[in-house]
Amino acid sequence: MSDTVLDGAYEALRLYRHGAFSVVCPTCHVPAGELCLTRRSVHAGRRRAHRESTQGHTLLPLLAGRPR
Numbered sequence: 103m104s105d106t107v108l109d110g111a112y113e114a115l116r117l118y119r120h121g122a123f124s125v126v127c128p129t130c131h132v133p134a135g136e137l138c139l140t141r142r143s144v145h146a147g148r149r150r151a152h153r154e155s156t157q158g159h160t161l162l163p164l165l166a167g168r169p170r
């Protein structure tokens with residue numbers, strides 16, 4: 103992937119606070135919605151923090167899928 107494409111992809115993810123960009127980075131301490139200080143990569147700790155923040159979340163909330 104070219105640098106321009108990669109930068110664009112990160113910029114879109116950051117703008118919409120998608121994925122790892124929805125949480126604060128525990129490594130470089132940038133707030134949600136900001137790129138990591140490494141710019142062209144996301145710290146592993148941030149990816150982990152995002153994974154942990156979404157654990158137990160389902161696309162369809164459990165109550166909505168419960169039979170009446």
Ligand SMILES: [Zn+2]
Binds near residue numbers: 127129130138139
């Ligand atoms: Zn970071």
